[in-house]
Amino acid sequence: MKLKFGFLAHNRPAEKELQYAAKNNLNHIEIDLFNDQNLLESFTQKRIRVIKNMAEKFQISLSIHPPYILNLADKIQIISEANLRYLKYCVMLAKDLGAQFVTTYLGSINHQKNFAKARRPALGRAIENLKEAVKECENYQVKLALENTNLMPKGSPIFYLGDNLQDFQRIFSGINSPWLNLCLDLGHAHTNEGIIPYLKEFGPKIISVHFHDNDGRKDDHRNIGNGNIVWKKVMLNFSNLKYSGPFLSETRESPAISKRKLLKYLIE
Numbered sequence: 001m002k003l004k005f006g007f008l009a010h011n012r013p014a015e016k017e018l019q020y021a022a023k024n025n026l027n028h029i030e031i032d033l034f035n036d037q038n039l040l041e042s043f044t045q046k047r048i049r050v051i052k053n054m055a056e057k058f059q060i061s062l063s064i065h066p067p068y069i070l071n072l073a074d075k076i077q078i079i080s081e082a083n084l085r086y087l088k089y090c091v092m093l094a095k096d097l098g099a100q101f102v103t104t105y106l107g108s109i110n111h112q113k114n115f116a117k118a119r120r121p122a123l124g125r126a127i128e129n130l131k132e133a134v135k136e137c138e139n140y141q142v143k144l145a146l147e148n149t150n151l152m153p154k155g156s157p158i159f160y161l162g163d164n165l166q167d168f169q170r171i172f173s174g175i176n177s178p179w180l181n182l183c184l185d186l187g188h189a190h191t192n193e194g195i196i197p198y199l200k201e202f203g204p205k206i207i208s209v210h211f212h213d214n215d216g217r218k219d220d221h222r223n224i225g226n227g228n229i230v231w232k233k234v235m236l237n238f239s240n241l242k243y244s245g246p247f248l249s250e251t252r253e254s255p256a257i258s259k260r261k262l263l264k265y266l267i268e
Ligand SMILES: [Zn+2]
Pocket: 147, 185, 210, 250
């Protein structure tokens, strides 16, 4: 299995992260638009040209990550519409940058008496907006990767859509499009059903992977080996799947170190 490694660029401007990646033999950068230095509106035509040229020169592939607070399921229609519009702009930006895909959260359910009851209509709203987003993806030939989220603790005022397998079963059976895919966040999956069920259920849909460790309860983005994810088994399953997308680090230490640690589990 030829692996591609990279990371979420959420600390520094994308240009700086590209230089770091080139120096450290990393092949993919996901630009997090929540970072003040990479806000959507900062991507002028000139900046887009610079980043695109750097990525081509260094042979680094790109993806775009809209802010995690994006909510396609907001029950206030004008807000969910604005979120959809924002996501469409991200798809256009991805096209302009030559990025391969856009990785997005679905949204969240906030301050409800009965979260279980609120989930179904919220997911319905997200699916309707996703249908529109997927049309835009097809127009611009950019893939969308839905990211699975972490299960929030009991009593939390907010829960994310996509924190469980069932949500994705409903989404992928409602929208059958090659432009709609999955970004499997391994740490997030580990806070609920676990990683392997996602691989079994959605293997061919997975076009990107986020990796970090935890204890199965709290999504605290630990370094590889500092939680209880059985990495050797996980990496073996990816080999069997013939997964060819990138592994993107979301740990607390440098992406170069995280890459080395993960590779160790593959070879051992
Ligand atoms: Zn992630």
